[in-house]
Amino acid sequence: MTTTTSTRHKLSHSRNTNEQFQALDRALARRYVFRLLHEQRLRRIQDQPQGDVIFRPRVEICDDPSSSRITATLELPGMKADDVRVTLERDNLLAISGERISKTPFDQSASVTFPVREIKYGKFLRTLDVPSGTMMSTISAAMSDGMLLVSWPRFPPGATARSPQ
Secondary structure, eight states, X not given: OOHHHHHHHHHHHHHHHHHHHHHHHHHHHHHHHHHHHHHHHHHHHHHSOXXXXXXXOOEXXXXXXXXXXXXXEEEOTXXXXXXXXXXXXXXXXXXXXXEEOOSSOTTOOTTOOOXXXXXXXXXXXXXXXXXXXXOGGGOEEEEETTEEEEEEESSOTTOOOOOOO
16 A cells, blocks of 8 residues: 555545544534423423423324324323313424322321322323424324323325425
8 A cells, every 4th residue: 555545545534534423413413402492392381380290191102104193192091081181282282181080088097008109190291292283173082991092193284295305
């Protein structure tokens, strides 16, 4: 290997390394900005008067590219459909809220103890991002066996589907 070839190889390698670091830097910056925006949105939601929100139900979001709808499944054991509210806040924030009330009577004697208490009772709130322009009439919700299925269109009415890049 001659000196010229060695120098070209080093320059080529350093250019590739530099491009890799730039790509990594862009990816980290993008992730940081998304994180900041998410935290800002959470702060705005928390600043709204909601009473005492005790817990956030666990959620699974299914985003099947072959489907025209996105579906979220929330765990709400022991809840009935009448106990849950699904509302569209602002333009693109879906709020699922309600209250789980303990079935244990509060008038029990003071001698009754609970050595283990892992079930969460009280008010709950879970917010999910939906595409801007989504209307409440396009959101569907169904409750079955303590599982709430909520779905919304991938692209709201009037929006054009973006082609993958």
